[in-house]
């Protein structure tokens with residue numbers, strides 16, 4: 001006899017990611033950068049939910065495109081062709097770095113990264129992929145194993161073997177004990193070469209990296225670092241895969257983070273912003289050589305919902321919206337955000353660092369006397385003051401993101417956020433830090 005279900009009114013959808021806050025918000029409505037919960041409370045969404053609603057919550061063009069596609073045909077097998085899917089692939093070929101021409105569509109960023117790694121291993125006939133400590137590439141078995149963030153890895157490693165993923169240190173001052181950008185780029189590049197040689201260059205299929213660390217702290221690389229990385233890939237015949245799941249579609253200024261770094265990757269993975277999160281869509285854009293290798297060698301994998309036509313319709317409309325002034329406006333957003341965040345930071349001696357680019361910023365906190373981070377790994381007993389700042393902001397009507405590790409917060413509004421919204425969000429952050437730290 002099946003057990004009788006309880007008639008409890010508690011929600012039965014299990015929310016993702018651990019949060020010391022046992023009652024996450026239940027969000028019912030949205031308009032541009034504002035959302036409302038089920039009790040009618042209003043919030044400025046300064047984390048774009050999960051760094052993905054780049055165009056805000058009420059873009060008519062994207063909604064209409066999805067409705068039109070639903071009216072024509074909502075779904076077409078991913079093993080067949082769909083004009084909407086082809087149209088988005090063509091648009092992507094125009095906006096991605098010149099090296100990339102073809103796109104294999106998927107559903108989530110985690111899956112896109114796993115597919116890119118499968119392509120790389122097959123193409124290179126080599127087993128290992130290098131990724132950075134303090135990176136985030138996803139939460140499925142494969143993508144979780146590639147991730148350098150300790151909380152995600154610990155969760156994955158409890159269940160799965162994680163072979164074939166070796167790690168290197170990110171180009172951040174703490175890792176190399178220098179904050180001189182030129183020196184940092186040099187020593188971090190040397191370190192990466194050491195890791196490649198230590199693994200054995202022939203065994204390394206690819207380096208998978210975020211151009212700007214996302215949830216792990218919004219670290220832009222020092223100038224010149226990515227030139228080293230590209231040179232090393234060329235010298236040792238390693239593919240360079242850019243994980244642009246967060247940084248893509250204007251989040252960090254250009255269409256893609258690698259364009260700001262002026263390097264050409266061999267593959268680029270994307271998700272989140274491609275549809276401004278109006279529908280789940282992800283993909284891997286690859287060079288013509290890799291595309292032809294995959295096509296000729298009959299790469300026999302697929303996903304039912306990969307490149308879902310309604311998501312591709314949303315993607316086509318979103319790309320047009322981004323082209324229509326949104327990407328060009330990110331430089332201005334960066335200036336406004338940076339200046340207000342710095343202003344708040346300068347008032348609080350618990351702020352250790354502010355960094356970021358475009359619409360992706362981190363504020364890191366540390367004890368002003370001991371200089372130690374408020375690091376509170378995984379088991380958050382509710383005492384972490386940085387989590388308390390986030391909760392305080394939420395109670396005052398502003399949503400911000402939690403960094404990994406959680407001694408930092410991430411600020412990442414829709415790219416259409418206005419100066420009054422930025423002012424309001426930063427005033428709330430200021431008051432919330434005062435409320436927690438005095």
Ligand code: PLP
Nearest residue numbers: 108109110136137138214245246
């Ligand atoms: N890569 C990066 C850089 C991410 O930030 C994320 C998610 O936050 C992922 C991959 C995984 O994407 P998804 O959550 O869609 O699986």
